[in-house]
Amino acid sequence: MLDDQHYAGLPARPFPGPHLREPILAERAPGRAAKRLLDLLVAVTAGVLLSPLLVLVALLIKASTDGPIIFGHHRVGFGGREFHCYKFRTMVCDADRVLRDHLAANPAAAEEWQRTRKLANDPRITFVGRMLRSSSLDELPQLVNVLRGEMSCVGPRPIVREEIVLYGPMAEHYLSVRPGMTGAWQVSGRSSLTYAERVALDADYVRNWSFWTDVLILLRTIPALLRTHQTS
Numbered sequence: 285m286l287d288d289q290h291y292a293g294l295p296a297r298p299f300p301g302p303h304l305r306e307p308i309l310a311e312r313a314p315g316r317a318a319k320r321l322l323d324l325l326v327a328v329t330a331g332v333l334l335s336p337l338l339v340l341v342a343l344l345i346k347a348s349t350d351g352p353i354i355f356g357h358h359r360v361g362f363g364g365r366e367f368h369c370y371k372f373r374t375m376v377c378d379a380d381r382v383l384r385d386h387l388a389a390n391p392a393a394a395e396e397w398q399r400t401r402k403l404a405n406d407p408r409i410t411f412v413g414r415m416l417r418s419s420s421l422d423e424l425p426q427l428v429n430v431l432r433g434e435m436s437c438v439g440p441r442p443i444v445r446e447e448i449v450l451y452g453p454m455a456e457h458y459l460s461v462r463p464g465m466t467g468a469w470q471v472s473g474r475s476s477l478t479y480a481e482r483v484a485l486d487a488d489y490v491r492n493w494s495f496w497t498d499v500l501i502l503l504r505t506i507p508a509l510l511r512t513h514q515t516s
Contacts, residue, residue: 360440370425374413440486441463
């Protein structure tokens with residue numbers, strides 16, 4: 285697994301996927317300035333209030349495993365441009381090799397990965413990482429992505445390049461907004477939903493976006509996070 289230093293200085297690249305047409309886009313809709321203001325307000329407030337927790341999590345990761353505390357990986361963002369999406373590291377450092385070996389030895393796991401891009405029993409995840417993921421604390425460093433304008437507080441979850449094909453004709457909806465730290469998927473079932481249902485939720489969010497939709501999703505996110513059986 286590569287850490288964020290591996291990507292330092294790399295330019296954002298256009299995604300070689302579907303070309304955006306001109307639907308009504310959340311980023312261009314009336315109220316987009318209010319959405320950005322909400323992003324900044326939430327990100328700054330959360331960063332200040334949660335700073336002791338951020339330090340504690342960093343210390344737990346450093347004390348329990350070798351390797352970097354923060355993991356950075358390319359994700360596809362607004363307009364198809366790639367960015368470095370940050371998380372607390374929850375996996376072993378050689379996660380790519382561990383995943384390849386596990387999928388090669390377990391056909392059922394390989395089918396699960398192909399269908400959902402997730403594993404119910406992921407051998408890459410560390411003990412501390414499993415706790416962080418169950419509470420979504422691993423995603424708190426994405427507050428930096430929000431402040432930098434690469435993500436929004438609310439939107440479709442950021443995806444890797446290979447996942448865009450799973451969106452099919454809905455890909456332009458994903459590409460037309462900034463990915464979010466939380467979104468309709470998080471507050472509607474998360475891992476209990478199929479990937480196709482996740483795509484449909486993302487597309488519906490974009491088509492029907494409003495400022496108050498973002499506020500409602502933010503309010504619903506806290507109780508959703510408490511339902512740790514739905515996280516992965």
